[in-house]
Amino acid sequence: MNLAECIKxxxxxxxxxxxxxxxxxxxxxxxxxxxxxxxxxxxGSQAAIEEEFESFGTGSFTVSLVGSRDIDTRDLLxxxxxxxxxxxxxxxxxxxxxxxxxxxxxxxDPQETNTAxxxxxxxxxxxxxxxxxxxxxxxxxxxVNMKTNVCVIYDTTAQKxxxxxxxxxxxxQIQIKSWKGTKKYTVIGILQNTDTSQIENPDEYPDTxxxxxxxxxxxxxxxxxxxxxxxxxxxxxxxxxxxxxxxxLEDFHxxxxxxxxxxxxxxxxxxxxILSYVTLFIGxxxxxxxxxxxxxxxxxxxxxxxxxxxxxGIRKAIGAKNKDIRFQFLVEAILLTGSxxxxxxxxxxxxxxxxxxxxxxxxVMSITAILGAVGVSMAxxxxxxxxxxxxxxxxxxxEALRYE
Amino acid sequence: xxxxxMEQIMKRYxxxxxxxxxxxxxxxxxxxxxxxxxxxxxxSGKSTMMNILGCLDRPTQGSYLLEGQDVAHxxxxxxxxxxxxxxxxxxxxxxxxxxxxxxxxxxxxxVYAGVDRAVRIKRAMEALDKVGLSARIHHKPNExxxxxRQRVAIARALVNDPAILMADEPTGNLDSKxxxxxxxxxxxxxxxxxxxxxxxxEPDVAQYTKRIVVFQDGEIKQDxxxxxRVIFREGAVQ
Ligand SMILES: Nc1ncnc2c1ncn2[C@@H]1O[C@H](COP(=O)(O)OP(=O)(O)OP(=O)(O)O)[C@@H](O)[C@H]1O
Ligand SMILES: [Mg+2]
Numbered sequence: 001m002n003l004a005e006c007i008k009x010x011x012x013x014x015x016x017x018x019x020x021x022x023x024x025x026x027x028x029x030x031x032x033x034x035x036x037x038x039x040x041x042x043x044g045s046q047a048a049i050e051e052e053f054e055s056f057g058t059g060s061f062t063v064s065l066v067g068s069r070d071i072d073t074r075d076l077l078x079x080x081x082x083x084x085x086x087x088x089x090x091x092x093x094x095x096x097x098x099x100x101x102x103x104x105x106x107x108x109d110p111q112e113t114n115t116a117x118x119x120x121x122x123x124x125x126x127x128x129x130x131x132x133x134x135x136x137x138x139x140x141x142x143x144v145n146m147k148t149n150v151c152v153i154y155d156t157t158a159q160k161x162x163x164x165x166x167x168x169x170x171x172x173q174i175q176i177k178s179w180k181g182t183k184k185y186t187v188i189g190i191l192q193n194t195d196t197s198q199i200e201n202p203d204e205y206p207d208t209x210x211x212x213x214x215x216x217x218x219x220x221x222x223x224x225x226x227x228x229x230x231x232x233x234x235x236x237x238x239x240x241x242x243x244x245x246x247x248x249l250e251d252f253h254x255x256x257x258x259x260x261x262x263x264x265x266x267x268x269x270x271x272x273x274i275l276s277y278v279t280l281f282i283g284x285x286x287x288x289x290x291x292x293x294x295x296x297x298x299x300x301x302x303x304x305x306x307x308x309x310x311x312x313g314i315r316k317a318i319g320a321k322n323k324d325i326r327f328q329f330l331v332e333a334i335l336l337t338g339s340x341x342x343x344x345x346x347x348x349x350x351x352x353x354x355x356x357x358x359x360x361x362x363x364v365m366s367i368t369a370i371l372g373a374v375g376v377s378m379a380x381x382x383x384x385x386x387x388x389x390x391x392x393x394x395x396x397x398x399e400a401l402r403y404e
Numbered sequence: 405x406x407x408x409x410m411e412q413i414m415k416r417y418x419x420x421x422x423x424x425x426x427x428x429x430x431x432x433x434x435x436x437x438x439x440x441x442x443x444x445x446x447x448s449g450k451s452t453m454m455n456i457l458g459c460l461d462r463p464t465q466g467s468y469l470l471e472g473q474d475v476a477h478x479x480x481x482x483x484x485x486x487x488x489x490x491x492x493x494x495x496x497x498x499x500x501x502x503x504x505x506x507x508x509x510x511x512x513x514x515v516y517a518g519v520d521r522a523v524r525i526k527r528a529m530e531a532l533d534k535v536g537l538s539a540r541i542h543h544k545p546n547e548x549x550x551x552x553r554q555r556v557a558i559a560r561a562l563v564n565d566p567a568i569l570m571a572d573e574p575t576g577n578l579d580s581k582x583x584x585x586x587x588x589x590x591x592x593x594x595x596x597x598x599x600x601x602x603x604x605x606e607p608d609v610a611q612y613t614k615r616i617v618v619f620q621d622g623e624i625k626q627d628x629x630x631x632x633r634v635i636f637r638e639g640a641v642q
Contacts, residue, residue, distance in 0.1 A: 005515050012503060314499045317460060318560065319488020319516040321481050397460050401499065 010332040013304075014339075021336065024300045027293020028340030028380065029347060032373045035286045036348025037355055040363035042279040044356060047364050049271055051196065053264045060093070060128045061263040063245060064227040075258045076224045077249075079213070082122075084252055085228065085245060090236035093124040096225040098213050103178040105207050107160050114160065115206035116176055120216030120225075128229045136170040136189035139212055143188075147214040152189035156198060157207040165190055176209070183219050185211060238263075290376065293340070294384040301333050301388035312392050313400025326393035333385025334378050341377025345370060405472050407436045407567060407599055408457065413466035413476075415452050415622075426452040427463070428622040434568075439594045440601045441610040441630075444619030450603045451572055453619065457601060458493045458570045459486045471567055488516050492561025494571035494602075498553040500545040500560075506532060507541040510559045517564055531559035535589055551582030558589060562598070569593065571602035575609055587612040588636030612636065 014021055065077055082096040098120040105116035125131075126138045134155060143150055151174070155165035162169050169187055176183045191210075198205045213225065232241040242261050249259050305312070312325055352363035415427040426449045434440060442450050455461040456468065459475055462483075468476040475486055487493070500509045510528040519527070532541055535555035545553050554574060561569055571590075575583040583606075591612060594600050602613070610616050611634045618626035 002515070002518065005521075016503065310499075311501055314501060315512070315516075316484065317458075317487060317493055317495075317499070318513040319484055319564075321484040321516070323481075324516060398455055401460075401495070 006328055006331050007335070009328065010335045014332055014335050020300070024296055024336060025293075025340030025343065027289060027296045028337050028377055029293075029344040031286050031290035031293050032341045032344025032377055033348035033351055034289065035283065035376075036345060036365075036369060036373055037351045037363075038279060038282045038286065039369040040348070040352035040365055041355055041359070041361055042275060043364035043366060043369075044352075044361040046272065046275060048361060049268065049275075053268045059265060060229055060231040061242070061261050061265075062227045062229050063249070063259055063261055066258055066260050071258065072255070075253055075255050077226075077228065077259075078224050079217075081249060081252065082225065082228060084248065085230070088244065088248065090232055090241050090244075091230060092233040093127050093231045095122040095125040095128055095229050096213055097121050097125070097227055097229060098216055098220075098222055098225045100178070100216060100220040100222075101206070103176045105157070105161065105209070106175040106177065108163055113177065114203070117206050117208045118176065118216050118220065119208055119210050120213030121210055122213060125210065125229065128231055132192040132194075134165070134190045134192050135167050136187070138189050139210065144212040144214050147212060147218050149183065149185045149211070149215055149219075150188045151185040151209050151211040152191055153187055153207070153209055154191050154193040156193045156202040157209070158187070158190055160202060160207065174209070178220070180220055185209065290380060294337070294380040297333060297337055297381065298384035298387060301329065301336075301385055302391065304332070305329060305388050305392040308392075309395060309400045309403040312395050313397050313403065316395070316397040317401060322393040325395075326389045329389035329392045330382065330385045333389065334381035337377045337381035337384075338374065341374050341380075344377070345373050348373070406433045406469075407438075407471060408432075408434045409469045410457075411467045413453075413456060413463045413468060415449070415456065415461075416464045426622055427456075429466070430622075430624060432617065432624065432627075434599065434601060436567075436599055437594070437597060438599055438601075439590070439612075439614040441613040441616045442601065442603045442619060443605070443607075443610055443616060444625075448619040449622040450619050454570055454572045454601070454603055457568075458491050459483045460493070484516075488513055489564055490567045492558075492564070492566040492569045494554070494557050494561050494569065494574045496573040496576040498545065498550075498557050498577075500553060500556055502545055505542045505544055506537060506548065506556045506559075509545070509556055510563055513560060513564045527563055528559070531563045532556070534562065534593075535559045549582070550578050551585060554578060554582070554586055555589065558586070558593075562593070568599045568601065571600070573603050573605065575604065575606070583609060584612075584636055588638070591636050608634075 065071065065075060077096075079096060082094065085091065086094055100118040101115075103116040103118050104113040106113055121139065122144050123139055123141050126133070133152075136152070138152055139150065153161075153174070158165035158169050161174055162172060169190060172187050173184050174187060176185065193199055217223070217225075230245065232238055246259055246261070250256055315325060349365065352365070356363040410430055410432045413427055413430040414425065417424040417426055430453065442453065444450050452461075456463050459470070459478070463476055466476065467474055470486065470490060475483065478486065501512070504512070507525070507528050510531050511524040514524040514527065529538070529541065532538055535558050537552060537555050537559065540548060540552060545556070548556065575586055578586065587609060590600050590602070600613070604610055611630060611632065613630055614633065615629050616626070617624055
């Protein structure tokens with residue numbers, strides 16, 4: 001018997017009883033749609049977290065002062081700590097940072113300003129923060145030593161201030177106002193902003209301006225730094241280095257337990273592993289629902305075979321072989337679960353965006369999940385359709401014809 | 405070589421403790437072009453015999469040669485093939501598939517024979533034309549009268565050009581007008597060379613055939629040609 005005829009025939013049989021078909025498919029629909037939603041939301045949150053962390057720069061960690069009350073002035077981090085650690089062996093890149101957030105950047109329209117985050121760093125910060133330079137140059141150690149008023153800005157910021165982000169912006173000045181006075185900084189480099197949400201709505205985010213830390217500390221009257229961002233060389237042991245760094249700082253300040261290290265890679269790993277456990281657990285629940293759905297399909301197929309015993313007898317009497325009958329019922333089972341899977345896919349797709357909107361995550365649809373859903377539902381049809389199909393195939397033609 | 409040749413065919417049914425010998429050593433030979441009526445009392449083994457003849461069932465013992473092939477020992481697959489290619493079976497209760505149209509019902513055996521769709525439709529139309537149903541090819545069985553349904557069933561039995569047409573009480577569910585029309589179709593087919601073996605209870609129906617075989621208690625009791633054969637004429641009062 002040819003395939004086209006068989007599929008056409010299966011369509012007729014499966015969809016002639018719509019409510020029964022729909023009820024039978026329900027388990028599959030629920031199973032598949034929940035898998036799709038879980039995977040889409042899981043991937044979406046993973047992507048969001050990764051993007052968040054990427055802007056921090058991966059492979060690096062920060063050393064900061066603990067946020068407790070019994071902090072002495074001698075505990076505060078200063079440039080001295082930077083000079084101390086800079087000499088340490090095994091450190092690949094290190095930059096102190098100092099951030100002054102209450103400044104305002106003058107935009108193109110002289111009446112308009114935007115909040116500016118003045119971030120003081122050193123030359124190493126470019127690699128630590130994974131920044132890509134588009135035009136000009138990055139801050140140099142000489143700029144840091146000379147406390148010059150130069151800065152690098154993102155292309156999004158350049159657009160807002162100059163209406164363009166190209167070579168011609170280099171050596172132009174920007175003005176930053178705060179209650180500590182209006183400062184002028186010369187733009188020496190333009191960086192590529194990779195934060196998609198900032199690129200899409202640049203006006204809703206403060207502009208980050210990177211300048212030599214010494215110049216920021218001078219202009220905004222600070223003796224201390226916010227923290228130290230560090231990456232270790234490939235051949236050094238990261239945990240060992242963290243230990244050494246803390247010890248060195250404690251020795252230098254003569255204190256204990258005042259500093260802590262935040263490692264984005266560690267955090268991302270632990271968040272990812274929690275996320276994958278959650279996904280695994282919900283996936284397990286979904287798998288059970290698919291199993292139950294499959295058993296439902298098997299049950300209905302058994303009933304169908306019994307109901308259609310006479311039809312099977314007729315088909316055999318006119319020349320259908322056992323394998324033709326087996327194939328016919330198998331195709332019907334696959335059609336049943338396959339269309340359940342397809343419906344589940346559509347509902348899951350819509351549901352992902354619904355759930356995504358509720359929890360504020362953009363769902364990420366993966367081809368693997370889509371193909372997997374369709375494949376799994378068809379596989380369920382095969383697995384749970386084989387027994388009823390074999391039962392149909394084995395019927396004796398005379399017995400079947402006599403069946404009322 | 406005879407078209408079909410049965411020797412010492414036996415059929416035993418086991419119903420728990422009870423053992424029924426439905427056929428007790430049947431010897432029967434049918435040549436090409438014959439038109440045979442099988443008669444006999446209820447329970448005498450006619451249907452059992454037809455099922456074996458039609459390769460729907462296997463005998464417990466004995467040999468059955470169909471066109472020289474010993475089909476008594478064929479497996480399921482081979483029997484299905486024989487039913488599909490060499491045998492056309494017509495049942496008392498029509499046995500059409502209710503969801504398919506007349507045309508689709510008639511075309512179904514060709515689906516299992518692997519015939520192309522276009523050829524299937526063409527041949528199914530021809531077969532329906534032969535039984536005088538060209539006007540109703542798209543009707544479902546429940547939109548047809550009993551006589552019309554049986555014609556669809558005959559068209560289906562003929563469509564793969566079988567060596568023999570088997571019919572188990574084909575007129576059992578029909579009124580007398582339809583009965584004689586169906587017999588007319590059988591006669592016409594037989595005139596065209598189709599071998600027909602049919603079971604009937606009614607002596608006047610048997611008069612349309614050429615040979616009568618009478619069963620009794622699982623054995624052949626009589627086997628004789630029809631002496632005063634009735635020929636069906638369109639419009640003749642029966
Ligand atoms: N599947 C079966 N199991 C057990 N006994 C059976 C079976 N089929 C037929 N028989 C028995 O075999 C005998 C012959 O039955 P069969 O159906 O061939 O009779 P028949 O001549 O066709 O009768 P009718 O004219 O009523 O159709 C009967 O005694 C019947 O009870
Ligand atoms: Mg009978």
